[in-house]
Amino acid sequence: MNKAYVRGTFDPFTLKDLDILKEYLAKGYDFIAVLLIDGEKCEERRAMAGLLLTSPEIQLSEEAEGEEIVDERLDQGLLGKDFLSLSAEQVDYAVKHCLYVAELAKRTLSDYRYHHVSCVADLAAALAEHYGLPYYKGYAAGYLHDITKEWDKTYHKEYIAAKCPEYLEENEKKYHQYSARIFAKENLRITDEDILDAIGNHVNGTSEKLLSKIVFCSDKIDDSRGFDNTEIKALCFEDLPKAYEVIKERQRQHLLKKGIVHE
Numbered sequence: 001m002n003k004a005y006v007r008g009t010f011d012p013f014t015l016k017d018l019d020i021l022k023e024y025l026a027k028g029y030d031f032i033a034v035l036l037i038d039g040e041k042c043e044e045r046r047a048m049a050g051l052l053l054t055s056p057e058i059q060l061s062e063e064a065e066g067e068e069i070v071d072e073r074l075d076q077g078l079l080g081k082d083f084l085s086l087s088a089e090q091v092d093y094a095v096k097h098c099l100y101v102a103e104l105a106k107r108t109l110s111d112y113r114y115h116h117v118s119c120v121a122d123l124a125a126a127l128a129e130h131y132g133l134p135y136y137k138g139y140a141a142g143y144l145h146d147i148t149k150e151w152d153k154t155y156h157k158e159y160i161a162a163k164c165p166e167y168l169e170e171n172e173k174k175y176h177q178y179s180a181r182i183f184a185k186e187n188l189r190i191t192d193e194d195i196l197d198a199i200g201n202h203v204n205g206t207s208e209k210l211l212s213k214i215v216f217c218s219d220k221i222d223d224s225r226g227f228d229n230t231e232i233k234a235l236c237f238e239d240l241p242k243a244y245e246v247i248k249e250r251q252r253q254h255l256l257k258k259g260i261v262h263e
């Protein structure tokens with residue numbers, strides 16, 4: 001049997017890594033062992049790799065047998081500004097374990113906006129947990145709600161025209177709630193309907209779903225906003241429906257003043 005092995009951090013192991021190892025199988029190896037270097041997130045990296053290594057020819061292993069594969073194309077982790085190098089199952093695992101989502105937001109957004117989304121994520125995750133939803137749902141929706149907000153204006157308009165032309169006539173400042181939802185679904189492979197709904201309604205605040213209300217509120221009162229949010233934050237934890245009404249009315253006044261909505 002012609003065996004080989006590859007050693008790496010694989011943070012995470014991606015579809016690209018899998019394709020490259022398949023090339024080596026085609027070159028004549030019968031079995032390739034994938035050895036993960038110990039360290040941070042070892043258990044999570046192992047689980048992520050395991051989701052892709054489902055064939056008997058390429059397997060996670062502890063044993064270095066045969067020839068070592070050294071290929072600089074391997075073990076690059078996530079490079080782009082999407083999750084297309086992950087499978088839907090891997091994304092599901094990553095989202096549920098609060099992995100790679102913050103990293104993606106950091107790579108995509110300016111420092112200023114990254115600070116905002118991280119504050120929203122912290123608050124939304126705490127509120128989600130407080131109201132009986134999984135922590136990760138608030139965390140993911142918080143980090144991703146503004147993921148398309150800094151897109152180039154012309155490109156953004158074209159994207160809306162192509163993907164959801166029914167919103168083209170709305171104020172451009174609202175585009176990002178629609179594009180972020182579509183982008184999260186198509187390019188980030190997010191399938192969780194609560195998270196998608198929360199992203200897709202964070203400006204309008206028109207959804208009745210609990211997570212969507214939590215993210216709507218968190219986005220308007222997070223710690224990066226520069227006002228004393230002590231009272232309204234406390235109200236969110238005490239009585240979310242009441243806080244939601246207060247914040248929604250404040251937001252309506254704000255949008256009216258800026259001309260983003262009209263009476």
Ligand SMILES: [Fe+2]
Pocket residue numbers: 145146149176202203
């Ligand atoms: Fe936003």
Ligand SMILES: [Fe+2]
Pocket residue numbers: 116120145146219
């Ligand atoms: Fe925001």
